Amino acid sequence: MTNDIKGLKDSDVALIIGSDTSEAHPVISARIKQAIIEGRTKLIVIDPKEIKMADYAEIYACQRPGTDVAVINGMMHLILKNGWEDKEFIKERVEPETFEALKSEVEKFTPEYVEKISGIPAAQLIDIAELFGKAKVAGLYYAMGITQHTTGVDNVRSTANLQMLCGNMGVSGGGVNPLRGQSNVQGACDLGGLPVVYTGYQKVGVDAVQEKMEKFWNAKLNNKPGYPMTVAFDKAFDGEMKAFYIMGENPMISDPDLHHAEAALNNLDFLVVEDIFMTETAKLADVVLPATTYAEKTGTFTNTERRVQILNEALCGPGESKHDWEIHQMLANKMGLNWNYKCAEEIFNEIAAVTPSYAGMSYARLGNQGLHWPCPTEDHPGTPVLHVGKFAKGLGTMFAVPFKDPAEMPDEEYPTYLTTGRILQHFHTGTMSRKSEGLNRLAGPHVMISVEDAERIGVGNSEDVKVTTRRGTITTKAFVTKRIPNGTAYVPFHFWEAPANILTNNALDPIAKIPEYKVCACKLEKA
Amino acid sequence: MIDQSMIDKITELKAKYPKKESALMPALMLAQKANSNNLSEEDMEKVAALVGVTSGKAFGVATYxxxxxxxxxxGKYHLQVDTNIPATLMGALKIVDYLEKKLGIKEGETTKDGLFTLSTVECLGSCGTCPVVQVNDVYYENMTTEKLDSLISSLQEGVMPVKEVNYNFGTECNVLLKNRGLENSTSIDTYIQTGGYKALEKAMAMEPQAITNEVRNSAIRGRGGAGFPAGVKWGFLPKNTGKPIYLICNADEGEPGTFKDRxxxxYDPHLLVEGMIISAKAIDSNLGFIYIRGEFEWIADILEKAIEEAKVNNKMSDIDIIVHRGAGAYVCGEETALIESIEGKRGQPRMKPPFPAVEGLYGCPTIVNNVETLASVPFIIDKGAEAFKAFGYENNTGFKLFGISGAVNKPGVYEYPMGISFNKLIEAAGGVKGNLKAAIVGGLSVxxxxxxELNNLNMDYDSCIKHGTGLGSGGIMVISDEFSIPELAxxxxxFYAHESCGKCAPCKEGSHTIVMILKKLLAGHGTIKDIAKLEEIVNTINNVGSTLCPTGQAFAMPIKAMIEKFRDEFTRLIK
Amino acid sequence: MQITINGKSLEAKKGQNVLQVAIANGIYIPHLCYHEKVGAAGKCRACVVEIEGMRGLQTSCSVPVREDMVVETKADTVLQAQRLVVDLMLSSGKHDCLSCEQSGHCELQDAAYYLGIERPTCQYGDINREVDETSEFIKIDRNKCISCGRCVAACNNTVVNQVLDFGYRGHDTEIVFNTDKKMAESTCVQCGECSQICPVGAIIDKHAIGLGRLWELDKVETVCPYCGVGCKLNLHIDRKSNKIVKVSGVEGSPTNDGMLCVKGRYGFDFVGHEDRLTTPLIKEDGQFREASWEEAIELVASKFTSIRDEYGADTIMALASAKVTNEENYTFQKLIRTGIGTNNIDHCARL
Structure with missing residues (x-):
């Protein structure tokens, strides 16, 4: 998030697009609902599902899956046409040529044209653009509904375009706010868990960076960026990749096209999995290393608003399980490196020393409130809102984003849109949440289908449905609801009994290499 | 069944109020009426969704x-017998007994054929014409066993008989009851013929402040019970807040013994309407509400018709008046509870401050006045404050309606100047029936x-205080020696336990506990300790005043007085 | 500004109410409906005090401080009124402290203790309301409910799930779920905010019942392991059994201000689950066998070394984790980059 959670209440208008907030980020949804019932904020929801948050919205619009670029371009078209853009912000803070390019791109996205693509009625788009465009401060909130597309980068750029156009960057309550889905997904990115960067997004292959890191670590480093995971799976499938070391992840549930993923892992010479349970992925491993959970360790997580917060060890791990860092240290020393960390805090101090955005942080300073990065010096208060006054890179870049269809569209054989995501009661691959009998009793595998589709295929609520795509079939219970439009089906991906990712398409965004979990074509049948 | 026409009606209701949530109560009532007088869970949920509130809110209101x-x-006919104090004093329990035997059911039950449900209910605001049986929306007053027989047989044939109207009244002042007894007294023509709307004409030419001054100079004190000077209350409104100002007429007449506003x-609805139009001008309000207790359904209709007539006759160019029906809750007579009720909530008092004049209905400055107070305004404007003050005496000015019920020969409503002696009033009401044991002179809560103590009592604020009681709403209940005080206690x-809103702990649990203690005493299982506990509770609540609203003192004061003045009747219960 | 409470001059800020100043200065005034998060309700009437120049007793939760205000919290009339209220509450419910889960953490118990009420004296009727145990994680015992309204305010205004409300009237007043449905059949999402804010034993975390009183447990503040909001939570730990008994949200935390979701509050079974991995495992002939750390580490290190030497470092891929700490992601990528010599490191940020 460019902005912080507390500042949510400063939004005059909030736009939620591609986030089932009350299911996936319940506490943030509570903050937004508070602002709504207190009369501070008006909400716009754009989502193919009529999510719970739609009940609180001034306007709810249902777009066809995968048409976000068209919708946002359409909003910008109307905002420009009516002069609701923030002219001063654009003049002061945006590269003029990129603004011109954007302007000419959105020219053709009239409400009528957008209606044809997205299914959102022209009149409704006009209302949305007016409410959003006239707002003093509008915040934009999204999750994987924006990113998990072959046009994921296009979608993200569109959200940034919109927020720059309306001058909503660098102000409390504004911003582009991806709601991060996992406890430390932000931290994993910040700490160099990416193939192209070291900690704090210092780029691999840049001479100065290579030099700095080699010196700091006293090691010779590879200057070639690595492969993203999705590509690595393909390479493993092809036999090019020989070994995988997987820590605390379960791609055998979370990867697209699981048949493909399983074949890839089985094709490896050597697979190591470090985890807390014998996950679906661990079962395929050659060596499994037992690690500890959040309750058993000290360390830090960085949350969705870039706030670094301390975890305190509460319990002893079971048996001979070890902290992940202890395992890494044992391996490092076995491989001839000379590591000697005594505790997590010592590692954190090393992180601060090498990571500019964390440089001013220490456990003492984090205390019980934490700090937002960037926090470059020991007296810096942290940065709840990014891009105040100026962008890190100087002038902001807008992108002219043309609309593209998703990789796989419904056709005669597979006539229904399939989209996937989360539900409140479970988390990600279920490694943690599915161990709770209580949570399991509250929610099990299902497919959400519309009343019309249910009638068409002749199933009632809780009856079995077969969902088939070009990649596979699952059978699961129907959840028949008015909240999903005719022609769209929704499957939560937490359940090994009916894994949504047997069905999903592993077509990737060309830049981010993110798979298109949110759109593919399926057919529904009575089982 | 909630069909399209009802959805349309609910949509209309939502548009009628400044905030849509206010439509909840009338919408729930619509749904209930369309479903043989029963409110189903499904309908509650649907109404909630249509009005835009949570189902919990709708349920909360529906069960409040x-x-x-x-x-x-x-059942098809819901027979509701008022068994409150005046009714009890006038034979209501015999009516309940008779109905139980006749219908073969107990109170609270429904006959097997689903035709009749028998309930006992609290004060129906019909104390002068007790016993009263309310059948669905209709009051059948002055009931006797013979009348019951013909009522039941008519209902068995599916016919709601025409109700009989036979009230006692008398007036020495000829203001508030001036048109009482005239043919077509409710029509605007009658009202205008007898001098109505002249005050409005005069007021239209006055500055708002001049109207307020006149009312202040009249020194009229609020006729609802608290006796706060109305003109002073108006003066509490903050200036230039940018928010609308609302005028609310409190017509939730529910204090047992009180049946005057009705x-x-x-009989003279235009008197109130005119009073409201003038008062609204004085306080710069464009929207008024009449909050009328729900049982007075037909009176609400009369008021709506009068408002319609006034509009047609161009009397209401700057103001609209909404008649909002309550649905059975004594506490809504308290002004903040009443405001909550108009907002579509459970009618529970708010914490004060802020007072309604500053932050009332929908958070806006609001004045709440009693019916009788507002109905006195046309006289004050037309004849002047001095003419008003010619009635009564200093600090106790004007004419006043007194409702007299219980053990008198001609129970009814009588209009006299403030300060009339108690004895003279009783004389007007035909004298005491039987031997006088006691009287409650200001509604049940005094x-x-x-x-x-009654000998030298004059019916005004100061004399009542001097005699250790209160004028309250001027509802006099006369008790003869046929009745036991512990039973009346x-x-x-x-009544208070039934009506306690349940918001604050001392009232909610205190009233309930007192019921339990008195039941124990009356059942002959009590001890002296129980009487001590009883006194401890009422003394603490009365002396310390620890409840959220005046209801705590409203029950603590009378119970305390009953124990102290008739202690031997209580101690005699201990075996 | 300065105000005086019980003869002591105290610092107060404009906008504070009398109760807040008392609490901040360690002066106890019984209060059962007021809670910092939901504000004053004026319902319980237990927080009454005497204030010079004001008629009758005042609820300290609702009176804003004024310069030089003089407050008395221990006057006889104050204690008399407080005693009546607390006695009535104790009398009208089944507050069986001996077995109540909330004992030692109960605000009604604290008030009774302060006022020296040994046993309720107003018990005249039967108390027999149905206990609702239908919900997976939360037990509702209306026999212990004092109608303070905190849960209703919290459900409607804090977490804004809008399930709880008050139904019925007077002594019959009860908290209801939607249209008085059983909790499990209601729209409740079991976030547990109501249980966290309940001053008595009426709303209780079901799975913690009988596992230890709150004061017997150690409290450790940490961060929720589920989504990316980073809710701060307290783990209430039984040291003897090395188990989490209960989880509560950290009030005042900038991320969640005490709020949690059903997973964060109740979904902690996995930590102490019997299926946890407790020892390294090595697969032989398609079967896992237990191994020592030394053997496992030796095997992994030698395999990685030989693959790197034979096929090159870039044929090894590492997946970091969005569920482990910053420190551990750091050591992991450092190991991969310096030990193996590849930048093939990624995690499932996209999945």
Whole structure:
């Protein structure tokens, strides 16, 4: 998030697009609902599902899956046409040529044209653009509904375009706010868990960076960026990749096209999995290393608003399980490196020393409130809102984003849109949440289908449905609801009994290499 | 069944109020009426969604007000017998007995054929014409066993008989009851013929401040019970807040023993309407509400018709008046509870401050005045403050309606100047029936007085205070020696326990505990300790005043007085 | 500004109410409906005090401080009124402290203790309301409910799930779920905010019942392991059994201000689950066998070394984790980059 959670209440208008907030980020949804019932904020929801948050919205619009670029371009078209853009912000803070390019791109996205693509009625788009465009401060909130597309980068750029156009960057309550889905997904990115960067997004292959890191670590480093995971799976499938070391992840549930993923892992010479349970992925491993959970360790997580917060060890791990860092240290020393960390805090101090955005942080300073990065010096208060006054890179870049269809569209054989995501009661691959009998009793595998589709295929609520795509079939219970439009089906991906990712398409965004979990074509049948 | 026409009606209701949530109560009532007088869970949920509130809110409202049949099922004819104090004093329990035997059911039950449900209910605001049986929306007053026989047989044939109207009244002042007894007294023509709307004409030419000054100079004190000077209250409104100002007429007449406001609304509605239009001008309000207790359904209709007539006759160019029906809750007579009720909520008092004049309905400055107060305004404007002050005496000015019920020969409503002696009033009401044991002179919530205390009593604020009681709403209940005070005490506290809104702990649990203690005493199982506990509770609540609203003192004061003045009747219960 | 409470001059800020100043200065005034998060309700009437120049007793939760205000919290009339209220509450419910889960953490118990009420004296009727145990994680015992309204305010205004409300009237007043449905059949999402804010034993975390009183447990503040909001939570730990008994949200935390979701509050079974991995495992002939750390580490290190030497470092891929700490992601990528010599490191940020 460019902005912080507390500042949510400063939004005059909030736009939620591609986030089932009350299911996936319940506490943030509570903050937004508070602002709504207190009369501070008006909400716009754009989502193919009529999510719970739609009940609180001034306007709810249902777009066809995968048409976000068209919708946002359409909003910008109307905002420009009516002069609701923030002219001063654009003049002061945006590269003029990129603004011109954007302007000419959105020219053709009239409400009528957008209606044809997205299914959102022209009149409704006009209302949305007016409410959003006239707002003093509008915040934009999204999750994987924006990113998990072959046009994921296009979608993200569109959200940034919109927020720059309306001058909503660098102000409390504004911003582009991806709601991060996992406890430390932000931290994993910040700490160099990416193939192209070291900690704090210092780029691999840049001479100065290579030099700095080699010196700091006293090691010779590879200057070639690595492969993203999705590509690595393909390479493993092809036999090019020989070994995988997987820590605390379960791609055998979370990867697209699981048949493909399983074949890839089985094709490896050597697979190591470090985890807390014998996950679906661990079962395929050659060596499994037992690690500890959040309750058993000290360390830090960085949350969705870039706030670094301390975890305190509460319990002893079971048996001979070890902290992940202890395992890494044992391996490092076995491989001839000379590591000697005594505790997590010592590692954190090393992180601060090498990571500019964390440089001013220490456990003492984090205390019980934490700090937002960037926090470059020991007296810096942290940065709840990014891009105040100026962008890190100087002038902001807008992108002219043309609309593209998703990789796989419904056709005669597979006539229904399939989209996937989360539900409140479970988390990600279920490694943690599915161990709770209580949570399991509250929610099990299902497919959400519309009343019309249910009638068409002749199933009632809780009856079995077969969902088939070009990649596979699952059978699961129907959840028949008015909240999903005719022609769209929704499957939560937490359940090994009916894994949504047997069905999903592993077509990737060309830049981010993110798979298109949110759109593919399926057919529904009575089982 | 909620069909399209009802959805349309609910949509209309939502548009009628400044905030849509206010439509909840009338919408729930619509749904109930369309479903043989029962409110189903499904309908509650649907209404909630249509109005835009949570289903919990709808349920909370539906189970707060006694007129919604949300968790009880009632038959085609719901016979509701008022058994409050005045009714009890006038034979209501015999009516209940008779109905139980006749219908073969107990109170609270429904006949097997689903035709009749028999309930006992609290004060129906019909104390002068007790016993009263309310059948669905209709009051059948002055009931006797013979009349019951013909009522039941008519209902068995599916016919709601025409109700008989036969009230006693008398007036020495000829203001508030001036048109009482005239043919077509409710029509605007009659009203204008007898000099109505002249005050409005005069007021239209006055500055708002001049109207307020006149009312202030009249020194009229609020006729609802608290006796706060109306003109002073108006002066509390903050200036230039940018928010609308609302005028609310409190017509939730529910204090047992009180049935005076109804006389004005039922027989001379334009007097109130004119009073409201003038008062609204004085306080710069464009929207007024009449909050009328739900049981007075037909009177609400009369008021709506009068408002319509006034509009047609161009009397209401700057103001609209909405008649909002309550649904059975005594506490809504408290002004903040009343405001909550108009907002579509459970009618529970708010914390004060802020006071309504600063932050009232929908958070806006609001003035709440009683019917009788507002109905006195046309006289004050037309004839002037001095003419008003010619009635009564200093600090106790003007004319006043007194409702007299219980053991008198001609129970009814009588209009006299403030300060009229108690004895003279009783004389006007035909004298005491039987031997006078005691009287409660200001509605149920004031301390009871013994005959020796009544001798020199004048009916005004100061004299009542001097005699250790209160003028309250001017509802006089006369008690003859046929009745036991502990039993009346139980009946009294049962009323308050039934009506306690349940918001604050001392009232909610205190009233309930007093009921339990008195029941124990009356059942002959009590000890001296129980009487001590009883006194401890009422003394603490009365002396310390620890409840959220005046209801705590409203029950603590009378019970305390009953124990103190008739202690031997209580101690005699201990075996 | 300065105000005086019980003869002591105290610092107060404009906008504070009398109760807040008392609490901040360690002066106890019984209060059962007021809670910092939901504000004053004026319902319980237990927080009454005497204030010079004001008629009758005042609820300290609702009176804003004024310069030089003089407050008395221990006057006889104050204690008399407080005693009546607390006695009535104790009398009208089944507050069986001996077995109540909330004992030692109960605000009604604290008030009774302060006022020296040994046993309720107003018990005249039967108390027999149905206990609702239908919900997976939360037990509702209306026999212990004092109608303070905190849960209703919290459900409607804090977490804004809008399930709880008050139904019925007077002594019959009860908290209801939607249209008085059983909790499990209601729209409740079991976030547990109501249980966290309940001052008595009426709303209780079901799975913690009988596992230890709150004061017997150690409290450790940490961060929720589920989504990316980073809710701060307290783990209430039984040291003897090395188990989490209960989880509560950290009030005042900038991320969640005490709020949690059903997973964060109740979904902690996995930590102490019997299926946890407790020892390294090595697969032989398709079967896992237990191994020592030394053997496992030796095997992994030698395999990685030989693959790197034979096929090159870039044929090894590492997946970091969005569920482990910053420190552990750091050591992991450092190991991969310096030990193996590849930048093939990624995690499932996209999945």
């Amino acid at each position: 007000y006694s007129m919604y049949n949300a968790v009880k099922n009632v 006389q004005i609304m039922e 301390p009871i007085l013994k005959p020796e 139980l009946r009294t506290i049962q």
